[in-house]
Amino acid sequence: MNIHEYQAKEILKRYGVPVPVGRVASTLQEVKAAAAKLGGRCVVKAQIHAGGRGKAGGVKLASSPEDAVEKASEILGKNLVTHQTGREGRQVGRVLVEQGVNIERELYLGMVLDRAQSRVTMICSSEGGVEIEEVAAKQPGKILKEAIDPAIGLQPFQCRRLAFALGVPREVVGKMVAMMQALYRAFDDCDCSIAEINPLIVTKEGQVMALDAKMSFDSNALFRHQEILALRDLNEEDPREIEASKYELSYISLDGNIGCMVNGAGLAMATMDIIKLCGGEPANFLDVGGGADEERVAQAFKIILSDARVRGVLINIFGGIMRCDMLAQGVVDAARELSIKVPLVVRMQGTNVELGRKILADSGLPIITAETMAEAAEKIVQAVKKF
Amino acid sequence: MSILVNKQTRVLTQGITGATGQFHTKACKEYGTQMVSGVTPGKGGSSFEGIPIFDTVSGAVAGTAANATVIYVPPPFAADAILEAADADIPLIICITEGVPVRDMIRVKRYLEGRKSQLLGPNCPGVITPGECKIGIMPGHIHRPGTIGVVSRSGTLTYEAVDQLTRLGMGQSSCVGIGGDPVHGFEFVDVLDLFNRDSGTEAVVMIGEIGGSAEEEAARWIKANMKKPVVGFIAGQTAPPGKRMGHAGAIISGGKGTAREKIEAMKSAGIRMASSPALIGRTMQEALGKL
Numbered sequence: 001m002n003i004h005e006y007q008a009k010e011i012l013k014r015y016g017v018p019v020p021v022g023r024v025a026s027t028l029q030e031v032k033a034a035a036a037k038l039g040g041r042c043v044v045k046a047q048i049h050a051g052g053r054g055k056a057g058g059v060k061l062a063s064s065p066e067d068a069v070e071k072a073s074e075i076l077g078k079n080l081v082t083h084q085t086g087r088e089g090r091q092v093g094r095v096l097v098e099q100g101v102n103i104e105r106e107l108y109l110g111m112v113l114d115r116a117q118s119r120v121t122m123i124c125s126s127e128g129g130v131e132i133e134e135v136a137a138k139q140p141g142k143i144l145k146e147a148i149d150p151a152i153g154l155q156p157f158q159c160r161r162l163a164f165a166l167g168v169p170r171e172v173v174g175k176m177v178a179m180m181q182a183l184y185r186a187f188d189d190c191d192c193s194i195a196e197i198n199p200l201i202v203t204k205e206g207q208v209m210a211l212d213a214k215m216s217f218d219s220n221a222l223f224r225h226q227e228i229l230a231l232r233d234l235n236e237e238d239p240r241e242i243e244a245s246k247y248e249l250s251y252i253s254l255d256g257n258i259g260c261m262v263n264g265a266g267l268a269m270a271t272m273d274i275i276k277l278c279g280g281e282p283a284n285f286l287d288v289g290g291g292a293d294e295e296r297v298a299q300a301f302k303i304i305l306s307d308a309r310v311r312g313v314l315i316n317i318f319g320g321i322m323r324c325d326m327l328a329q330g331v332v333d334a335a336r337e338l339s340i341k342v343p344l345v346v347r348m349q350g351t352n353v354e355l356g357r358k359i360l361a362d363s364g365l366p367i368i369t370a371e372t373m374a375e376a377a378e379k380i381v382q383a384v385k386k387f
Numbered sequence: 388m389s390i391l392v393n394k395q396t397r398v399l400t401q402g403i404t405g406a407t408g409q410f411h412t413k414a415c416k417e418y419g420t421q422m423v424s425g426v427t428p429g430k431g432g433s434s435f436e437g438i439p440i441f442d443t444v445s446g447a448v449a450g451t452a453a454n455a456t457v458i459y460v461p462p463p464f465a466a467d468a469i470l471e472a473a474d475a476d477i478p479l480i481i482c483i484t485e486g487v488p489v490r491d492m493i494r495v496k497r498y499l500e501g502r503k504s505q506l507l508g509p510n511c512p513g514v515i516t517p518g519e520c521k522i523g524i525m526p527g528h529i530h531r532p533g534t535i536g537v538v539s540r541s542g543t544l545t546y547e548a549v550d551q552l553t554r555l556g557m558g559q560s561s562c563v564g565i566g567g568d569p570v571h572g573f574e575f576v577d578v579l580d581l582f583n584r585d586s587g588t589e590a591v592v593m594i595g596e597i598g599g600s601a602e603e604e605a606a607r608w609i610k611a612n613m614k615k616p617v618v619g620f621i622a623g624q625t626a627p628p629g630k631r632m633g634h635a636g637a638i639i640s641g642g643k644g645t646a647r648e649k650i651e652a653m654k655s656a657g658i659r660m661a662s663s664p665a666l667i668g669r670t671m672q673e674a675l676g677k678l
Contacts, residue, residue: 113489113569115570115599115600115601115636116600116601118492118496119493133641136641150493150494151497188490218488218490218635220462220488220489221488221490223463224463224488250632252627252630254625254627262543263543264543264633265632265633265634265637266539266540266541266542266544266545266567266594266596266633266634266637267541267546267622267664268632269544269597269622269623269632269637270620271664272623272625273622273623273624273625273664274663275625276625277662277663285626285632318543318546319526350526372665373547
């Protein structure tokens with residue numbers, strides 16, 4: 001789960017990471033008040049869950065409260081298109097109004113899981129303000145890392161090693177170490193999956209500060225973080241993905257026109273792949289899970305068909321536990337209730353498969369059945385072409 | 388022959404009184420697995436399907452000489468269950484639970500360092516040696532005893548592959564699901580090493596998916612060490628970047644972990660890649676010269 005920059009900064013501040021003074025605003029009136037409080041000179045930053053805001057015109061300098069209002073009016077309520085939002089962009093509902101600071105140096109500080117080591121790693125670079133993936137690709141020597149032993153946590157010597165390697169002035173090293181340890185505490189306490197301070201700045205006055213901040217959280221750990229769950233912004237998410245998550249369905253929108261319903265993540269990905277191999281384009285990823293019952297199957301159906309681009313649906317279920325007769329009944333009921341008009345191909349394997357096929361055949365609905373995955377993919381691609 | 392589990396394996400179920408634990412303990416027992424004990428804290432002294440239940444793992448091990456454990460407890464308590472099993476020195480710990488927080492698993496892996504226990508999973512279907520021992524949630528009836536080893540990050544896609552093998556007359560020595568989480572126990576390399584040394588395994592199917600670099604590491608290991616043919620498939624060739632595809636670990640991040648990279652790495656290690664998920668069995672026939 002992702003949160004906004006202003007929310008990440010509030011969390012980091014609680015853990016002792018210095019951040020610029022600022023206030024979030026959703027109206028021009030609030031922008032004016034916030035800017036006046038900062039003494040006029042300030043930065044207005046669009047709050048959306050996507051990177052590349054600066055280049056896209058979502059971050060503007062202002063010289064007075066009036067200027068801040070003018071700059072904010074160019075951002076608030078508008079659609080911001082960055083390289084991460086897709087063509088349609090994201091509507092900006094809030095801006096962060098922040099004090100301007102005197103930047104001496106821009107650095108990068110981040111934390112991420114190193115899967116190969118099964119450890120959280122702190123990453124630093126002297127190249128702040130650019131995407132770390134870009135630095136890693138072009139100047140791998142400029143990436144510094146420290147793996148963290150979970151038994152003892154991030155140690156001061158590791159932070160000093162990073163700070164000295166970054167070449168920050170001696171009198172700033174202590175502040176940098178404190179900031180790194182604060183970031184680690186926040187990351188660990190909040191079950192983060194990513195935390196990034198980019199840029200981390202050293203000011204002309206010799207302070208360190210998080211000028212931008214990004215945090216995302218392990219969704220499997222949110223059960224123990226109600227306060228973080230409360231920061232979820234549904235406007236930033238695909239409505240169908242939100243609907244799916246209510247029924248414990250894992251759904252992701254894609255660009256094609258063949259809807260898929262599959263049990264299991266690996267098989268669901270493989271089903272998308274085989275549709276593509278047969279010359280079709282999948283409209284979504286959808287994992288109904290292992291214990292899917294009639295209700296969940298029906299909900300999954302509704303979500304797939306709520307996508308107007310869908311011209312056909314492929315159901316591919318390899319059940320161990322799942323009973324095919326129950327699944328077939330769920331499919332028939334949902335197809336009737338929704339009076340499905342697009343072609344539907346069902347391939348199922350598992351317990352009571354013969355009974356399941358009989359239920360589909362006897363339903364009187366134009367359901368196409370298939371024995372194998374390849375046959376199912378070919379049939380749906382052909383059916384969609386004719387439809 | 389086989390790897391990890393066989394007729395002698397004595398299995399404990401942690402979380403035996405929950406609906407999932409009950410269902411699968413019964414199914415595994417019916418398959419012929421020696422299900423010797425169960426643990427549910429507070430229900431010690433009772434029994435399920437004739438299987439004695441204990442309050443603690445150490446009690447169950449002392450009472451029933453269990454040498455493998457399977458965990459079905461809910462995600463908030465799964466890490467604790469693994470730690471309790473490791474503390475009792477159970478050699479093989481299999482965690483089926485999906486949704487265990489990454490932070491918990493990082494600590495668990497640290498605790499397992501230097502201990503006697505090995506962990507399979509979490510978020511995995513388990514392990515089966517057809518005809519001898521089934522531990523986990525896979526459908527037993529699709530498997531046949533034979534000489535093909537199967538190792539996979541997926542559940543149902545593994546069933547699909549196994550089904551293809553069985554239909555083409557190729558039975559399996561053992562099938563191992565290593566799980567779809569970013570931090571887990573057994574890696575591809577660990578299982579491949581076991582198959583390489585198992586005299587009952589003739590060839591191996593390896594099924595990976597997007598995210599991380601475990602397939603690339605496995606490819607390097609195979610190139611240097613593997614003496615047996617390996618057939619591969621990678622799921623997620625059509626997956627968009629930055630999106631978590633169901634499994635917590637199935638995500639292309641920062642342009643890394645794509646199917647293309649993995650397929651290239653595996654091909655260059657001499658692994659025969661199935662171009663379609665429907666051709667995994669057929670590709671194995673080719674690899675064995677049976678076509």
